[in-house]
Amino acid sequence: MTLRLENVTKKFGSFTAVDDLSLEIPEKQIFGFLGANGAGKTTTFRMILGLLDQTKGSISWNEGSIGYDQSHLIGYLPEERGLYPKLKVQEQLIYLAKLRGMNKTETIKELDYWLERFKVPEYKNKKVEELSKGNQQKIQFISAVLHKPKLLILDEPFSGLDPVNVEMLKKAVVDLKESGTSIVFSSHRMEHVEELCEYLCILHHGTPVVRGRLKDIKRSFGKKNIRVHADFDTTYLEQIPGVTKYKPVQDGCELEVESESISQEVFRELQGKGFVRTFDLEEPTLNDIFIEKVGASYE
Amino acid sequence: MNKFFIMMGHTYRNRVKSKSFLITTIITVLIIFGLTNLQQIINSFSSDEEEKTVAMIAENEDWIESIKQQLGTNQEVAVEAYSGSLEEAQEKVEAGDFQSVTVLEEAENGLPQADYYANQVANTGTSEPIRQALQQLKVQIITERANVNDEVLQQISAPVAFELNALEESAKTAEELNQTRGLVYVMLFFMYFAVMMYGNMISTEVATEKSSRVMEILISSVSPVKQMFAKIIGIALVGLTQYGIFILVGYLGIQQSKNSGTGSLLESFGLTNVDPLTVVYALVFFVLGYLLYATLAATLGSLVSRLEDAQQIVAPMMMLVIAAFLISMFGLAQPDAAFITISSYFPFFAPLTMFLRVGMLDIPIWEVLLSIGILIGSIALLAFLGARIYRGGVLMYGKSSSLKDLKTALQLSKKEK
Numbered sequence: 001m002t003l004r005l006e007n008v009t010k011k012f013g014s015f016t017a018v019d020d021l022s023l024e025i026p027e028k029q030i031f032g033f034l035g036a037n038g039a040g041k042t043t044t045f046r047m048i049l050g051l052l053d054q055t056k057g058s059i060s061w062n063e064g065s066i067g068y069d070q071s072h073l074i075g076y077l078p079e080e081r082g083l084y085p086k087l088k089v090q091e092q093l094i095y096l097a098k099l100r101g102m103n104k105t106e107t108i109k110e111l112d113y114w115l116e117r118f119k120v121p122e123y124k125n126k127k128v129e130e131l132s133k134g135n136q137q138k139i140q141f142i143s144a145v146l147h148k149p150k151l152l153i154l155d156e157p158f159s160g161l162d163p164v165n166v167e168m169l170k171k172a173v174v175d176l177k178e179s180g181t182s183i184v185f186s187s188h189r190m191e192h193v194e195e196l197c198e199y200l201c202i203l204h205h206g207t208p209v210v211r212g213r214l215k216d217i218k219r220s221f222g223k224k225n226i227r228v229h230a231d232f233d234t235t236y237l238e239q240i241p242g243v244t245k246y247k248p249v250q251d252g253c254e255l256e257v258e259s260e261s262i263s264q265e266v267f268r269e270l271q272g273k274g275f276v277r278t279f280d281l282e283e284p285t286l287n288d289i290f291i292e293k294v295g296a297s298y299e
Numbered sequence: 300m301n302k303f304f305i306m307m308g309h310t311y312r313n314r315v316k317s318k319s320f321l322i323t324t325i326i327t328v329l330i331i332f333g334l335t336n337l338q339q340i341i342n343s344f345s346s347d348e349e350e351k352t353v354a355m356i357a358e359n360e361d362w363i364e365s366i367k368q369q370l371g372t373n374q375e376v377a378v379e380a381y382s383g384s385l386e387e388a389q390e391k392v393e394a395g396d397f398q399s400v401t402v403l404e405e406a407e408n409g410l411p412q413a414d415y416y417a418n419q420v421a422n423t424g425t426s427e428p429i430r431q432a433l434q435q436l437k438v439q440i441i442t443e444r445a446n447v448n449d450e451v452l453q454q455i456s457a458p459v460a461f462e463l464n465a466l467e468e469s470a471k472t473a474e475e476l477n478q479t480r481g482l483v484y485v486m487l488f489f490m491y492f493a494v495m496m497y498g499n500m501i502s503t504e505v506a507t508e509k510s511s512r513v514m515e516i517l518i519s520s521v522s523p524v525k526q527m528f529a530k531i532i533g534i535a536l537v538g539l540t541q542y543g544i545f546i547l548v549g550y551l552g553i554q555q556s557k558n559s560g561t562g563s564l565l566e567s568f569g570l571t572n573v574d575p576l577t578v579v580y581a582l583v584f585f586v587l588g589y590l591l592y593a594t595l596a597a598t599l600g601s602l603v604s605r606l607e608d609a610q611q612i613v614a615p616m617m618m619l620v621i622a623a624f625l626i627s628m629f630g631l632a633q634p635d636a637a638f639i640t641i642s643s644y645f646p647f648f649a650p651l652t653m654f655l656r657v658g659m660l661d662i663p664i665w666e667v668l669l670s671i672g673i674l675i676g677s678i679a680l681l682a683f684l685g686a687r688i689y690r691g692g693v694l695m696y697g698k699s700s701s702l703k704d705l706k707t708a709l710q711l712s713k714k715e716k
Contacts, residue, residue: 049519051690068302071520078519082512087313098305099520143516 002027003048003151003182008057010043010206017043019206021057025184025199030177032197033186034290040206041186042079045153048184049076061151072101075149079156079186081140085129089115089139092128093146100147107146114142118168134161141169145176152176154185158192170196190286200286202293209293218283222259223292226266228252229278240265252278302521303529310504310533315540323496324541328548335552351425352396354381354388357403362411362436366403369432376428389416398425403433410437479577479658480631486581487651489542491624493585494592497538498620499613501593502600504530505689506609509601524686527601531593538589580657580667587674588650592616594678598685601692619647627651634659643670646677 003025010018018040025031033041046052048059050066059065066074084092090111097107115121118138128136137160145152157173158166173196177183187193193200194214201211210217223244228234229252237255238246242262247254257263263281270276314320333340355363355378363380370376381388381400388400399417406412413433415426442452463473508514517526599612626648630639634655643653643666653670656662 051515051518068520068522074519076516076519078512078515080512080515082515084508084513085511095305095309096516096520099302099517 003061003184004059005044005048006058006060008044008047008054008059010040010047010052011055017206018047018054018203021203021206021208023201023208023211025182027182028177028180029199030173030183030185030197032193032200033184033203034188034190034193034200034286035186035203036188036294038205039203041203042155043206044203045076045155045184045186048153049074071099072147073150075100075144075147075152077140077144077152077154077157081136083128083136083140083143086127088125088127089131090124093139093143096143097146100149102147110146110148111142114146117172118142134165137161138165138169141172145172145181148181150181152181152183152185154183156187157185158187158189166192190290194286202290204294210289214286217289221284221289221292223284223288224257224260224263225282225284225288226255226257226263227278227280227282228255228266228270228276230270230274230276232274234270237266237269240269303525306517306521306526306529307533307536310530311536314500314504314534314537320537320541324544327541327545331545331549332552335549336555351375351398352377352379353425353429354379354391354397354400355403356381356383356385356388356400358405359403359411362403365436365439366429366432369435370428376425378429385416392416392418401429410440476659479574482577482581483627483631483655483658486585486654487624487627490585490588490651491620493538493542493589494620495617497534497589498592498596498616499610500537501530501534501596502609502613503606504534505597505600506603506606509604509692510606518690523690524682527594527597527682527686527689531590531597534593535589577658580654583671584650584654584674587671587678590678591646591650591674591681592620594681594685598681598688598692601685601689623648623651627655630655631659644673646674649674 003023005021005023005025008018008021009016021040021044033044035041043052047054048061048066050068062070087095090108093111094104094107097110098104102110111124112121115124118141120135120138123131123135123139128139131139141154141157144154154173157169161169170192173183173185185196197214199213200217202209228237231251234253235246235248237243237253240262242258242265243255244258245254245256255266257266260281267279270279353376355366357363357380360380363378367378370378378401379397381397385400385402388397391397392400399415401416402414404412404414411433413429415429417426420426438452465473508517521529595616596613599616600609603609603612623642626639626642630636630652633639639652639656642648643656649670653667657667
C-alpha cells in the first residue's frame with residue numbers, strides 16, 4: 001500500500017503551488033513534510049486526498065487513486081481545524097465516524113479509549129465551542145484516527161499545543177505507526193520531524209529540495225560539526241583543507257567540515273599535540289540542512 | 300448511497316432539534332390556530348361584555364319602537380327610551396349608566412335624523428347598528444309615503460342575477476376558476492415561504508459548515524454532489540415536517556370551527572372541490588420549484604466563508620423569488636397576460652406562473668410539459684454547475700462574497716488531466 005506521487009504539478013492559474021513532485025511514501029512509516037507556509041504542503045495533501053486534481057502527474061495508492069469508496073481507510077486532520085462548534089463531542093464524532101463507515105457502538109468504544117488516553121473523558125458530552133483550543137485539537141485528532149485508518153494524513157498536528165500535549169500526541173502517532181498505519185504529516189517544526197520521521201521531504205516554493213530517508217539525507221549532506229576541547233592551541237585546525245568554518249570557543253573550537261573523511265583528518269591532526277578533553281563529531285541537525293538548502297530558518 | 304442517508308439524517312435531526320425550528324414552528328402553529336379560530340376568539344372576548352344600552356330621546360315614540368324592532372336580533376345593543384333632557388342623558392353617559400345617547404329628530408321633510416353622543420366615537424360597534432336601523436326606518440317611511448308595497452321593496456333590494464359563461468368547452472367555469480384561484484393563492488404563499496425559509500436554511504447550513512471548517516473533513520469522506528443533495532433533501536424533509544404540522548393544526552382548527560358552525564377557511568378559499576389534476580400540478584411545480592431554488596441556495600452558500608456573508612449572497616436569489624411572487628400575484632387577476640405566458644418559460648418564475656396558467660387557463664399539454672422540461676433541465680444544469688462550484692467553493696476561504704467567486708471556484712474544481 002505504498003503511496004506514490006509521480007511528477008505531480010499543481011497550478012492555480014499562473015501560480016505554481018506544487019512543481020514536479022515525485023515521492024514514494026512507504027507503508028507503515030511516518031513520512032514528514034517540511035516547508036514554510038505556502039510551500040505547497042496542504043495543496044499536496046489535498047491532491048493526495050482527491051480534493052483537488054493535479055494539473056499534471058499521477059498519484060496512486062494501493063495501485064489505484066484515492067476515491068470516496070476508500071474514505072474509511074483514510075484519516076485526515078486538516079490544517080484549519082474544523083468541528084461543529086454547537087455539537088457535543090460524542091454526537092459529532094459518531095456522525096463523522098459514520099461517514100467513514102463506523103457503527104455507533106464501535107465508535108463509542110474507541111472514543112472512550114481515546115478520551116481516556118488524552119486524559120479528557122469529561123469532555124464527552126460537552127459542546128466543542130466550550131473546549132479550549134488545545135482540547136479541540138485533541139478531539140480533532142481523535143476524529144482523524146477513530147476509524148483506524150490505514151493512511152493517516154496530519155496537517156500540522158502539533159501546532160497550538162502545549163509541550164505536555166505535544167508529547168501525548170507524538171506518542172499516539174508513534175503507537176499508530178507501530179500498529180501498522182502509514183502516516184504522512186507536515187510541520188514547520190524541524191525537531192518534530194527529526195524525532196518522528198524516518199522519511200521526509202522538504203518543500204520549498206512547491207519544489208522538493210530534499211527527500212528520502214532521514215539517515216541517508218544526513219549522511220549525504222556531508223557537512224558535519226566537530227567540537228574540540230584541548231589543552232593546547234587549536235587554531236592550526238582552520239588551515240586543514242575541507243574545514244569550512246572555524247569558531248574559537250573557551251578551551252577549544254567548533255568546526256564545520258565538508259565530509260566525514262575530513263573529520264578523520266582533523267582527528268589525525270590532533271594526535272600527539274597534547275591532551276584532548278573532547279572530540280565530538282555531531283550529525284548535522286535538520287535545521288542545518290534546511291538552512292543550507294532553503295537559505296532561511298523557519299520557526 | 301449509505302453516506303447520503305447518514306448526512307441527510309444528520310441535517311434533518313440537527314435542524315429539527317434546533318431551537319429556532321421549535322420557536323418558528325410553535326409561533327406559526329399559534330398563529331394558524333388563532334386564524335382558524337378567529338371567530339370563536341373574538342366571540343369569547345365579546346360575549347363577556349354586557350349589553351350596551353343606548354338612551355334615545357325622541358319626539359316620536361313610534362320611531363323608537365321601530366328601531367327597537369330593527370335591532371331585535373342584535374344582542375349587543377339595546378335601546379331605551381329616555382324622557383329627560385339631553386344634558387341629563389349626557390351626564391349619565393359620562394357616569395357610565397348609558398353607553399351613549401341618541402337624539403332622534405324629525406327633519407323638515409318629515410324624515411328622521413339623529414345626533415349620536417358617546418364618550419368616544421372611535422368604536423362604531425354601537426353607532427353603526429343604530430345608523431343602519433335608522434336607515435331602514437327612513438326607507439320604510441319613504442316607501443310608505445310613496446305607497447310602495449313590501450313586495451316591490453324586496454324586489455328592489457334583491458341582488459341582480461349575473462352569471463359568467465365561458466364559450467370554449469374546456470375553459471374553466473367561473474365556479475372552477477374561483478376554486479383554483481384559491482388553490483393558486485395558497486400554493487403561491489406556500490412556495491414563497493418555502494423558498495424563503497428553506498432556501499435560506501440550506502445556504503446557512505452550508506456556510507456554517509464552511510465557517511467552522513468542518514467542511515474539509517466532510518469533503519474528504521463524502522463527495523460534494525452527495526453532500527449537496529443530502530442537504531437539499533434533508534432540509535426538504537424539515538420543510539415537510541414543518542408544513543405537515545402546520546397543515547395538521549390548520550385542519551384541526553378548521554374542523555373545530557366547522558363544528559361550532561362559523562364556516563370553514565377551506566370554503567372561503569374555495570378548496571372544497573378542486574380538480575385533482577390541478578392538485579397534482581401543484582405538487583409537481585412545488586417540488587421542482589423547491590429543487591431549483593434549493594440547488595441555487597446550496598451553490599451560493601458554498602461560496603461564502605462566513606455565516607454573515609450567507610445572507611448577502613442569497614439576496615439576489617430572494618429577489619428572484621419576490622419577483623416571481625409579485626408577477627404571479629398580478630397574474631391571478633389576468634392569467635392570460637402576455638408577460639405571464641413568457642415568464643412561465645423562465646425557470647425561476649415557471650414554478651409559480653406556469654402553475655397559475657395551468658390552474659386558471661385552458662392551455663395545451665405540451666406547453667406545460669415544455670415548462671416542466673425547462674425546469675428539470677435547469678435543475679440538472681444548476682446541480683451540475685453547483686456541484687463543481689461547491690467542490691471548489693468549499694476549499695475557498697476569503698473575505699469577499701461576490702459572484703466573482705463563482706469563476707474562482709469553478710477554476711479550483713477544474714479537471715486538468
